[in-house]
Amino acid sequence: MKRWLLLLMLLWTALQAQIQVLPDIDVSGDSQIKIFLYKKALPYSRESIARDSISAFVPSSLPYLELPQSGPIPKSFSHYLHLQGDTSLGLDAYYKYYPALKAVSNVNATLSMRLPKQNMHSHHGGLGLDFGLDDKEALELSFKHFDTEMKGLDSEYTMASLTSYHDKLELKNLNIRQMSHEIRVYQIEQDNSGVAFKSSGLGFSHQSLLDFEGFTWGNRLYLYSQKPVLHSFIEVQQGIMDKLSLHVIQDGYSFFPVPGFHWRYSTNYDQQLSIVNSPETQGNDYYELLEEYRWLSLAASRRNTTIPLNLKIALEDTHPWDNVFLDRYLLANITKYKVNAPALRDSPNPEVPELYYSDVFSNESGISLSFGEGRLVFDQAIALSLSYMPNEDWLRQPYAPLLKVESTLVYQSPPFEARLGLNQHYFAIDHYQKPLPELLDICVNAAYDLNLQTQIYLKAENLLSSPKWQFKSLPRQDTSLFAGFVRRF
Numbered sequence: 001m002k003r004w005l006l007l008l009m010l011l012w013t014a015l016q017a018q019i020q021v022l023p024d025i026d027v028s029g030d031s032q033i034k035i036f037l038y039k040k041a042l043p044y045s046r047e048s049i050a051r052d053s054i055s056a057f058v059p060s061s062l063p064y065l066e067l068p069q070s071g072p073i074p075k076s077f078s079h080y081l082h083l084q085g086d087t088s089l090g091l092d093a094y095y096k097y098y099p100a101l102k103a104v105s106n107v108n109a110t111l112s113m114r115l116p117k118q119n120m121h122s123h124h125g126g127l128g129l130d131f132g133l134d135d136k137e138a139l140e141l142s143f144k145h146f147d148t149e150m151k152g153l154d155s156e157y158t159m160a161s162l163t164s165y166h167d168k169l170e171l172k173n174l175n176i177r178q179m180s181h182e183i184r185v186y187q188i189e190q191d192n193s194g195v196a197f198k199s200s201g202l203g204f205s206h207q208s209l210l211d212f213e214g215f216t217w218g219n220r221l222y223l224y225s226q227k228p229v230l231h232s233f234i235e236v237q238q239g240i241m242d243k244l245s246l247h248v249i250q251d252g253y254s255f256f257p258v259p260g261f262h263w264r265y266s267t268n269y270d271q272q273l274s275i276v277n278s279p280e281t282q283g284n285d286y287y288e289l290l291e292e293y294r295w296l297s298l299a300a301s302r303r304n305t306t307i308p309l310n311l312k313i314a315l316e317d318t319h320p321w322d323n324v325f326l327d328r329y330l331l332a333n334i335t336k337y338k339v340n341a342p343a344l345r346d347s348p349n350p351e352v353p354e355l356y357y358s359d360v361f362s363n364e365s366g367i368s369l370s371f372g373e374g375r376l377v378f379d380q381a382i383a384l385s386l387s388y389m390p391n392e393d394w395l396r397q398p399y400a401p402l403l404k405v406e407s408t409l410v411y412q413s414p415p416f417e418a419r420l421g422l423n424q425h426y427f428a429i430d431h432y433q434k435p436l437p438e439l440l441d442i443c444v445n446a447a448y449d450l451n452l453q454t455q456i457y458l459k460a461e462n463l464l465s466s467p468k469w470q471f472k473s474l475p476r477q478d479t480s481l482f483a484g485f486v487r488r489f
Contacts, residue, residue: 077453077488084484088477089115105132114294116475120150122294136167146290152193152349153295159186159287179208184224188286192297193349203285224285225302227252231281233260247279251304254339258308271317280307284342289355295474297347297354305357309337327377330368337361343389343398344471345431353471360397362387366404379408395433399469402427415449430472439466453488 080096096108112124124146131139139162146157161184169176184203190196203224210217215236222229229252235245245260256279264274282305290296314332340357347354366383383404387397405424411417425439442464447457459482462468468477 079487079489081487081489082484084482086480086482088480089113090480103131103133105130105138117150120295120475122146122148124291124294136169138165139163140165144287146294148290148294150295151351153191153297153352155188155190155192155290155296155298157186157188157286157290159184161185175211177209177211179206181206184285184287186286188298190298192299192347192352195297195299195348197297197299199286205283220281222281222283222304224283225252225304229281229283229304229306231279233279235260247308249279249281249306249308251281251306251340253303254306256306256308256339267315268317270319271315273315275311275313277309277311280310281305282307284340289342292342293344293353293355293470295352296344297349297352299347299354303340303357305341306339307336308339309335311335325371327370327373329370331366332368333363333365335363346473351473353473358389359391360387361390362397362400375412377410377412379406379410381406396429398429398431398433399436399471400428401425401439417445417447419443419445421445430469436469437467439468440464441466441468455486457484457486458482459484 078098078100080094080098082092082094084092091111091113093111094108095110096106098106106128108128108130110124110126110128112122114122124144126142126144128140128142131141133139142161142163144157144159144161146155148155161182163182164180166176166179169179182203182205185201186203187200189198201224204221205224206219206221208219210219215234218233218235220229220231228250230250231247233245233247235243238244241261241263243260243262247256247258247260249256249258258277258279260277260279262274262276262278264272267273284302284305286298286302289298312332312334314330316328316330318328320326320329338360341360343356343358343360344353345356362385364383364385366381368381369379371378371380381404385400385402385404387400388394389397403424403426405422405426407422409420411419421441421443423439423441423443425441428436428439430436441462443459443461444463445457445459447455449455461480461482462477463479465479
């Protein structure tokens with residue numbers, strides 16, 4: 001009888017037992033959208049606890065889990081090759097070789113050719129050697145040579161550089177992060193319609209973050225022009241602001257003490273309002289300028305670009321409404337003031353633009369929408385941009401459209417991917433402040449993976465042959481067809 005009573009009591013207790021449902025937790029991280037943490041079982045491995053984002057309390061009596069030691073995972077391929085050609089007589093090639101050496105990460109080579117017109121060509125070539133000292137340190141040795149010719153212009157540029165990077169470095173009582181150094185040796189010779197320009201020298205740059213108790217000290221130093229450039233800032237974690245900083249920028253011509261801040265507020269689930277000002281400095285060495293503008297007269301002295309005002313106000317949301325095709329949206333307003341930004345103007349040679357520097361104030365308001373997810377995605381972006389040059393009687397910035405509308409439709413069904421885009425630019429002007437016709441650029445891309453190591457793709461740009469200029473004296477981009485090949489072996 002006692003056994004039956006005990007069994008009935010156990011059965012009644014089991015029926016009365018309830019599963020305790022714990023609340024979900026929102027965890028804020030560095031991402032602009034909060035990460036949602038789903039309920040999960042408590043990890044009892046000390047190794048998994050160390051990697052988990054939330055600390056767990058496990059009795060010290062539990063045995064320590066020894067994970068099996070394994071060597072480095074060998075690479076499944078030793079070569080990487082990317083080739084692309086187009087109907088405008090352009091060719092781009094990139095090759096990388098991964099040797100079976102512990103100290104050498106890869107050896108790489110690049111080649112880029114442009115022949116848009118008869119007797120007009122540009123060849124960019126480079127060689128590189130990367131060393132992986134360990135997981136936190138890297139060393140890169142590279143060599144670049146640019147050769148450009150056209151009517152009245154003969155230009156050659158040669159550069160060798162040595163770059164080091166340290167992710168984390170402890171030096172006595174200093175904790176240093178993201179420290180990089182670069183040394184460049186260069187030589188450039190130009191002849192633009194009888195006007196000769198020649199320069200050679202040594203350039204140096206440094207970047208680092210130093211962590212102290214309660215604040216971070218960041219530094220950027222550029223020594224590649226006639227005057228040194230220093231950008232230093234102190235950043236602290238503040239109660240109201242996520243990050244609060246004071247930046248001091250000295251570019252050899254002006255001194256800028258400006259504040260920086262990063263404020264975020266979660267207005268709803270997966271919705272965030274952010275206000276950020278991030279002062280910046282941008283280098284304008286010969287290498288970066290000739291990469292962007294291949295046919296260019298470099299008579300002007302180099303200057304660094306300083307951006308003391310870089311303010312962004314943004315509201316973004318993911319899955320804003322249930323049962324609606326809209327997947328996410330972004331509303332943003334970006335205000336910038338650039339000091340000594342690179343610009344182009346006419347030179348004595350009517351075929352070649354000349355480089356100079358000007359201040360640019362810009363304000364851009366835009367909305368970005370993304371519809372659907374999975375195989376079919378449609379993105380729509382609309383931006384209204386106002387750009388003026390204060391030191392040139394507030395003239396509008398040339399070749400900067402007032403209204404931009406960009407639409408993209410992407411279909412993905414591995415191993416096939418297709419993309420259809422329409423870029424519309426309206427109300428742009430040239431460097432004479434004369435209106436430019438609107439740009440209607442229809443582009444089509446298609447890629448197919450033959451296997452895990454091989455991909456082929458085709459691309460067509462500016463199918464309507466709308467006038468598309470970088471500068472009016474330079475060749476405009478008409479309808480172009482591209483074919484590419486990517487292979488790992």
